[in-house]
Amino acid sequence: MPTDDYTPRKARFDRAAHDQLIEAHDLEATRSGMRALGEWSHGALAVRAGESALDVGSGTGSEVFRFAEAVGPTGTAVGVEPDPNLLAAAQRRAGENGSRAKFVSGDAYGLPFGDDTFDVVLCERVFQHLTAPARAAAEIARVLRPGGRAVVVDCDWATSIVHPGDPRVVRAVIDTLISATTNPLSGRALGGLLAGAGLVVDEIGSHALVQDRAVGAGTLVSRIAELATLRGVITTTERDQLLADLEAGAARGDIHLSVTLFGALAHKL
Secondary structure, three states, X not given: OOOOOOOOOOOOOOHHHHHHHHHHHHHHHHOHHHHHHHHHHHHHHOOOOOOEEEEEOOOOOHHHHHHHHHHOOOOEEEEEEOOHHHHHHHHHHHHHHOOOOEEEEOXXXXXXXXXXXXXXXXXXXXXXXXXXXXXXXHHHHHHEEEEEEEEEEEEEEEEEEEEOOOHHHHHHHHHHHHHHOOXXXXXXXXXXXXXXXOOEEEEEEEEEEEOOHHHXXXXXXXXXXXXXXXXXXXXXXXXXXXXXXXXXXXXXXOOEEEEEEEEEEEEOO
């Protein structure tokens, strides 16, 4: 579930929970939709040897490791991550792999770098968690050098599709997901936010993130359906019927769960 703000989580993690969190981030990076948009992002950024590249909200570091390979020994690849567990995992991996990638603690509202520092900035699935996304866009613009490129990627949860199921119940569950997300329509606003920060928007891309049919209802839909029940938006009977419909749909190959991700490419004059 999305948090109320993009800040480090304070809850303690035991080792199993820590590993599960890392595995979840790595699994997301392998999904076909994320791979497709990731290829678009890296192609649009076109990172070159000797450049400096930053990933805001770098998680376990996969994009920073890719940047490090692209910029080579004369360049710089840095990830900023507020979650101490993900940050530690990325730092450990860099050491194990002998990567030149660097990882530092920080968040999207106050990037720990001077003005005009980076040639490239990537920020993926962070804006949906922000209460003040314009501040984050301004920070991206601040740390970019003139001529620098930025790609920001995020979901627009209003594009969610849940099939099969009673249309009224499905709508109630999607509305609950939207209301439970800090910045649920972030995907459609990316271009405007970057333009408002003084950047020139060059391109908008999109790709549907489609859940594997074999997963059935999946964790997210099940948890949001439970939340809708707790809020009194749907009944327990309606919740159970929706999940049963989704499982039956999965069994016969008639299931579709997706959300659209958008990516905005911009540059600094």
